[in-house]
Amino acid sequence: MVTVSKQTPRQSLTVVDNRTNKVYEIPIKQNSVLATDFKKIKAQKGDDREEDETEQGLRVYDPAYMNTAVVQSKITYINGQDGVLRYRGYPIEQLVKKSNFLETAFLLIYGELPTKSQFNNWQNEVMHHTFVHSDIEGMFKSFRYDSHPMSMLASAFATLGAFAPEANPSLKGQKLYTNAASGNPEALQILDRQILRIIGKAPTLAAASYRMRQGRPFNRPAHGLSYTGNFLYLLDHLSGHEYQPHPVLEQALDALFIIHADHEVNCSTATVLQVGSSLVDPYSVVSAGCAALYGPSHGGASESAIRMLMEIGSPEKVPGFMAQVERRERVLVGFGHRVYKNVDPRSTAIRALAERVFAVTGRNRLLDTATALAAYARKSEFMRARNLYPNVDFYSGLIYQAMGFPLDFYPVLFAVPRCVGWLAHWRQMMLNPAGVKIWRPRQLYVGESARDYVDPEERKAGETVFDAPVPVQHGDDSKRNELASYKDERGQTWGRAKL
Ligand SMILES: CC(C)(COP(=O)(O)OP(=O)(O)OC[C@H]1O[C@@H](n2cnc3c(N)ncnc32)[C@H](O)[C@@H]1OP(=O)(O)O)[C@@H](O)C(=O)NCCC(=O)NCCS
Known part of the structure; x- marks a missing residue:
């Protein structure tokens, strides 16, 4: 001692x-x-x-960033013990009740709620930037009809960057964005223009990935609708005039967008900052954010939660399923969170929304199973001991399903509003007066120490299944191809059977 x-x-x-x-x-x-x-x-x-x-x-040493702060941020505060979430100091519950998505977006990115004229200008600018180059439609059409919409969205953001060479620091200079930190008006304008373009075009690209799956022609953005109203128009409008989304669904989607807009330095935002720290263009940054969000431990969880509820099937099957969770054979998707060790405040806000949506769409038939699962989990010693409570994804999927969105579109419905959070963090990083340092973590090297090259005849094969590739089956090859023989460019004969 x-x-x-x-x-x-x-x-x-x-x-x-x-x-x-x-x-x-x-x-x-x-x-x-x-x-x-x-x-x-x-x-x-x-x-x-x-x-x-x-x-x-x-x-x-901090594998998986269990206790590492990587930035100083003024954007979002989470207190995981008490279940608190605030954007720029404003509690999420107040924003969901009183704000709208675009206003909250302004708040997150620029730090204060906009004045009336600031809001009108911001809304006009965002909606002005909703159109995409028509060649991007061609890019969507080159995907297979059954491609996951998140694959399309991640690719679309990266592609968008190719249409904005003036926004690419590799072409225009490394300091294209960091020059804005001194208040340089031109640099700030370039930076904020990309923010407008990404937020404006995100619903257009997301809707294109949806329409592509449906085999329906793409809609052009509509004027006179809200941000989420226009998104619903882009998704659903078929023909005729004066499409108006149902106001309850539009408001619910808007509230869901507020809830999903930011969440501190989560996996995808950390990815955005990691990639952004190399000073690459913001389109590549957002595309990387999409890739991180796509995973089932992150934004893919709402889709997986519904698949899990469908698999469970009915309330009486809940105890059997929970027994598997308690034996650690299964993960209870939609439960648990790295930061919240108490109720996720977003899930509380969402439950109230769900009731309003179900009143219009009809009750989601999976709700009984979900309620039984949540009730069982509340009492489960396994779940209580680990502080596992429902998170935002447990309920969001139920609303999306009631609204008729296909399962694989749920992560897209998360990615569109999360662009705002990503860009708020990216802007904060670019405007850091101390400059941007590239994020370069270290490792603890536990591999072999220096050793001399071994000639082929003296080598021994490794002992475990991990020490060499396992034999793989050749999927779509026909028997005829398997039995055929070929000559390579040097005239040597080889056959598939030999491989
Ligand atoms: C969100 C998540 C990735 C957080 O992971 P994490 O902070 O690394 O938490 P850990 O994996 O260390 O979990 C701690 C313990 O709870 C268990 N646990 C965590 N989430 C669990 C879940 N959803 N179902 C069952 N057990 C879970 C772990 O097995 C671990 O048990 P142990 O201590 O006996 O080994 C994790 O809770 C999870 O996978 N949840 C399901 C996916 C999901 O809903 N994601 C959306 C998040 S918004």
């Missing part, structure tokens, strides 16, 4: 390195310590491996 003499409390850690008996004082700021301060703690190499780089200073 180390005895530390009593001193007046101060904002620091006293660290004793027992390898060297040296004492370090590490400052604490905002209840955090700087990882680079630990790098000053060095020792001579002893029995440790050369790859541990002991002489270069202590490293901070």
